[in-house]
Amino acid sequence: MTDVLRASASPAVDDGPRTPDAAAPGTAPAAPAAGSGATAPRGTGTGAGTGADPAAAADEGTDGGVGDEVREAVHAVCRAAQVASRRLRTATGATKDAALRAAAAALVAATDRVVAANAEDLGRAERDGVSPYLRDRLRLDAGRIEDIAGAMADVVALADPVGEVVRGSTLPNGLRVRQVRRPLGVVGVVYEARPNVTVDAVALALKSGNAVVLRGGSAAAATNAVVVEVLRESLVASGLPADLVSTIDAHGREGVRALLRARGLVDVVVPRGGADLIRTVVETATVPTIETGTGNCHVYVDAAADLDEALAVCLNAKVQRPGVCNSAETVLVHRDVAEEFVPALASAMAEAGVVLHGDTTTQELAVGVPVRPATDEDWAAEYLSLDLAVRVVDDLDQALEHIDTWSSRHTEAICTTDTRAAERFVAEVDAAAVAVNASTRFTDGAQLGLGAEIGISTQKLHARGPMGLTELTTTTWVVTGDGHVRT
Numbered sequence: 140m141t142d143v144l145r146a147s148a149s150p151a152v153d154d155g156p157r158t159p160d161a162a163a164p165g166t167a168p169a170a171p172a173a174g175s176g177a178t179a180p181r182g183t184g185t186g187a188g189t190g191a192d193p194a195a196a197a198d199e200g201t202d203g204g205v206g207d208e209v210r211e212a213v214h215a216v217c218r219a220a221q222v223a224s225r226r227l228r229t230a231t232g233a234t235k236d237a238a239l240r241a242a243a244a245a246l247v248a249a250t251d252r253v254v255a256a257n258a259e260d261l262g263r264a265e266r267d268g269v270s271p272y273l274r275d276r277l278r279l280d281a282g283r284i285e286d287i288a289g290a291m292a293d294v295v296a297l298a299d300p301v302g303e304v305v306r307g308s309t310l311p312n313g314l315r316v317r318q319v320r321r322p323l324g325v326v327g328v329v330y331e332a333r334p335n336v337t338v339d340a341v342a343l344a345l346k347s348g349n350a351v352v353l354r355g356g357s358a359a360a361a362t363n364a365v366v367v368e369v370l371r372e373s374l375v376a377s378g379l380p381a382d383l384v385s386t387i388d389a390h391g392r393e394g395v396r397a398l399l400r401a402r403g404l405v406d407v408v409v410p411r412g413g414a415d416l417i418r419t420v421v422e423t424a425t426v427p428t429i430e431t432g433t434g435n436c437h438v439y440v441d442a443a444a445d446l447d448e449a450l451a452v453c454l455n456a457k458v459q460r461p462g463v464c465n466s467a468e469t470v471l472v473h474r475d476v477a478e479e480f481v482p483a484l485a486s487a488m489a490e491a492g493v494v495l496h497g498d499t500t501t502q503e504l505a506v507g508v509p510v511r512p513a514t515d516e517d518w519a520a521e522y523l524s525l526d527l528a529v530r531v532v533d534d535l536d537q538a539l540e541h542i543d544t545w546s547s548r549h550t551e552a553i554c555t556t557d558t559r560a561a562e563r564f565v566a567e568v569d570a571a572a573v574a575v576n577a578s579t580r581f582t583d584g585a586q587l588g589l590g591a592e593i594g595i596s597t598q599k600l601h602a603r604g605p606m607g608l609t610e611l612t613t614t615t616w617v618v619t620g621d622g623h624v625r626t
């Protein structure tokens with residue numbers, strides 16, 4: 140069976156000239172816009188055009204709708220992060236590891252404070268009608284804080300990427316050349332209301348020698364404020380600058396746009412979120428960015444699938460954590476096994492509380508289980524809930540065509556015992572991750588051995604899939620001679 144999860148090399152990002160944007164007028168306030176909850180079929184781009192942000196639109200071409208005050212405040216944070224990042228360039232692995240261990244312990248020690256702030260966020264989310272699945276992403280308790288600290292320890296245990304010689308040789312003229320891994324510098328992260336991401340981002344950024352500027356989902360503002368405060372205090376206690384970790388949460392979405400235009404002050408911004416965020420990034424950013432797109436992931440159950448195994452994979456992919464980007468939204472079933480598989484799938488999903496949306500054949504075969512007629516909206520949807528679209532396909536070609544049309548290029552899975560079908564699937568699907576006889580839920584930094592992830596890139600440059608330590612570095616060519624001159 141093809142090893143579908145082999146790591147690939149990633150080229151460096153262009154960090155552009157180190158001159159911040161000139162100040163531009165524009166006092167329009169930030170205007171939140173709801174995401175569409177659906178991904179577009181192939182050919183319509185990254186979700187541009189879904190939702191609207193009048194402030195950004197009104198000020199397009201000037202400074203992304205950012206007022207002077209917010210721009211200056213965000214740039215000040217980035218400048219301080221840039222200064223702090225220089226301290227980490229030369230920090231030893233031992234220094235960074237000790238600081239991260241201390242930070243993990245500080246977080247656990249602050250459990251009561253963090254949980255109290257989280258309760259505030261959860262109460263507000265419930266009053267605002269946020270779905271239970273999204274509230275699950277937001278929720279912290281003592282056990283989850285222990286897990287988060289454990290994830291930090293996992294990152295500490297990984298090899299320090301900084302200083303790694305990627306390649307090197309002595310040229311015929313005697314010049315010694317080495318390509319050496321270095322930190323990027325300042326990494327901005329805009330992410331969902333999921334406080335574990337705050338800590339994952341900090342652990343990965345610091346271990347790879349970077350300062351990090353955070354902008355978490357507003358629903359998690361109280362939790363993140365406490366977490367960031369605890370981490371900053373801990374850094375100082377470890378003899379490192381607090382400004383290695385900072386937040387721009389106070390500046391709302393206008394702050395996000397200011398960060399996206401802090402060219403010369405941040406080296407890369409990683410936006411983790413839905414179509415509306417990505418549209419804003421595409422239209423606003425002047426800094427290098429790495430997009431982490433929405434998840435519209437499929438499981439294809441082939442004619443040669445082990446159907447018990449396939450059922451377990453489908454259930455896990457849909458039900459284990461339906462509110463996250465790597466959960467499955469559509470199951471495609473080969474016609475030859477549909478009569479046996481669809482009824483089993485339908486009753487297992489119904490038992491797990493899943494609402495099915497299916498094509499005509501699925502509706503006919505799912506005896507005793509209600510199936511809503513599926514439309515193109517269902518094939519496009521990233522439900523992020525206990526909803527699942529099901530389609531019976533004629534063969535692997537039709538499955539591949541469906542995936543090519545509707546996939547968000549995040550994660551696609553095939554269940555089959557046919558090696559040739561698996562190899563075709565791996566070769567022909569265009570996605571950040573492809574799983575063979577395994578759940579889509581494995582597309583996760585921790586699960587793939589990266590300790591954690593700063594996001595799951597659905598673009599092809601500079602990284603693709605879960606981004607860990609290596610993806611937060613660039614390289615420098617070090618050329619050493621003995622007074623060599625070029626002739």
Ligand SMILES: NC(=O)C1=CN([C@@H]2O[C@H](COP(=O)(O)OP(=O)(O)OC[C@H]3O[C@@H](n4cnc5c(N)ncnc54)[C@H](OP(=O)(O)O)[C@@H]3O)[C@@H](O)[C@H]2O)C=CC1
Pocket residue numbers: 171172174192329330331332354355356357358391392395396411412413414415416419431432433434463464465521594595596597
């Ligand atoms: N591939 C990956 O690694 C990941 C993908 N995702 C995807 O994100 C989506 C779900 O997360 P959700 O919390 O709803 O994500 P959102 O896109 O709603 O929010 C993520 C972050 O982006 C901000 N944001 C959203 N829209 C804008 C905008 N127009 N301008 C500036 N900032 C903006 C949010 O701020 P505010 O709080 O103000 O709304 C928040 O901080 C799903 O589609 C999921 O698949 C999520 C995480 C990881």
Ligand SMILES: N[C@@H](CCC(=O)OP(=O)(O)O)C(=O)O
Pocket residue numbers: 276331333462463464465580582583584592595
């Ligand atoms: N790392 C995650 C998946 C990525 C993620 O953060 O997704 P999301 O909850 O949509 O923001 C996990 O499987 O736990």
